[in-house]
Structures are given as C-alpha cells and as structure tokens.
Amino acid sequence: MAAIAAASAGSALADSAPAPDPFAKFAADGSVVLAVQAPFAAQGGDVRLSVYDKPETFLEMAAIKHHGPVNDDGVALITLNGLEAGEYAFVAYFDANGDGKLNRSVLGVPTEPLIFSNDIKPKLRKPTFDETKVDVAPGAVVVLTMPD
Template sequence: MIKVLRVSLLLTVMGLAWPFSAKASSNSNLSVEIDGFRNQKGQVCISLFASSQGFPNNRDRVIQRQCNKISESSVKVSFGNLKAGNYAVAVFHDENNDLKLNRNDLGMPTEGFGFSRNPEVTTSAPKFNDAAFLIAGPNTNIQIKLKYF
C-alpha cells in the first residue's frame, strides 16, 4: 500500500499521473427509434427530460422536443449536444396533429404513447426512474414501442 502511494506521488510530481476519473462527454448524441404505429397519420412527438420534475408531460420541463411526420413503420429521431447523465423520453403518436395526447372521458389515451425502457403501463404513466437511462458516451441508442389502449 505504501509502495503504491509512493509511486502515485512520484508520478504526480513528475506530471505523469493519469486522472482517476474519466471526463464524460458533454457532446453526446441520442438516437431514438420508435415503432409500433397503428397507422401513418399525423406525427410523432418526442420529449426528452433530464429529471423527474415534469416527467412525462410538462412541456416547460422538456430539455429538447421534436415532432416528426410518420412516413414509415418506424421513425428515428436524434438529439444532440447532451451532457452525461440520466434522461427519460416520452413519446406520443399525434394522429390529429393537435400537439397533445388525446384522451377519452375516462382519461385513457386515445392515441399511441411510449416511454424509454418500455416500462409496463397500467393505470398511470411511469415514474422518471422507471424510464430513465444513462448517457455516458458519445452515442446512445434506444428503442421505444408504442402502446395503444
């Protein structure tokens, strides 16, 4: 143990010490592939969250958001310039282009929806931690399968 400390001290003094923690990229990219569309009407809207505050539907807490036309059975969306950390994605199939997830009288979604990590959804939306994933390198890829009730 003492020998290791001496070598470490010597290397530090000589300017040869390696950093003990790797610097995480602050320029990471996220690629999200969404599939399971029941039709190609409208658009798909994807919201990226960096914390539990506001997840999954508070637009004021979204760090990046995109809505893209659906032209194939799956859609790929990219987000760039992300810092390392935990994120979660919420997606919905905006079939009527009104920029909101429509619901019936009981509050159940009438349009498709999905979340990162594809958590089981029964009576309410998942918590941030159930959908969270780590971005730590230059490129992260996730897949989301839409659900319809």
C-alpha cells in the same frame, strides 16, 4: 420495448458475432437518436417526443420536446443534438390526428398510442422517472417500440 440499440443487438449470427444494429447508421457523433417504431403508422404521420432529465419535472416540464415523421418502414428517427451523457426518461406518442397534442378521453386516459422508455406500461398510476430512466451517451441509439 425501449433499449439502447447497441446494448440490445442481442441475437448471435452463426459465427457468434453480434447481429448488426439496423439503427446504428443513424447515430451521429455527439448526438443521440431516438428510433420510435410505430409499425401501424407506416402510411405516415408524426411521433412527438418529450425528454425529461430530472425526477422533479418528470411528466410536468420536458427538458426537450421534438417530433419527427414516421417513414415508410413505420419508424420515426429523431436526432437530439448536444444531449449530454446522463439519465433521461423518454415519452413518445403517435399524433394520430395531427393536432400536436396527446389526446385523452374524458377520464384522462390517452387515446393515441403512447410509449415510455423501458417499456413501462402503468395501469392505475403515472410511471416514475426512476422506472423510465435510461442511461445514454452521445452516439447512442435509443429504440422505443409503440404498442399496436
């Protein structure tokens, strides 16, 4: 599920203090960190990320493209420097074969694990920017969790 980690630290400890955010230490001043959880990929590989900033270009022309390796914990930490506060939609996929592109079946269905922000899982249509947009600000950590 996509969430801004600071807002989803959710569960309370015995003294009602918020649970520590495991990704907060990676947020740097002025940058946004995407923590893409891909537990099935703990043996390595790359996560590819597209960032969209407008409904008109959503899924057509990314404002930013980035990638990062999956660490031993099954998490790819991708730092986006200079991302201004605003609404963004994030799309990430695990590049299972390392070819740098999202592979699809003959029907156009992605064959590599894919996640949209807000955990949107479209069935018979593409998701919209409004469904996937997330408010972010510098210093935020956005967590995306890929399905198995």
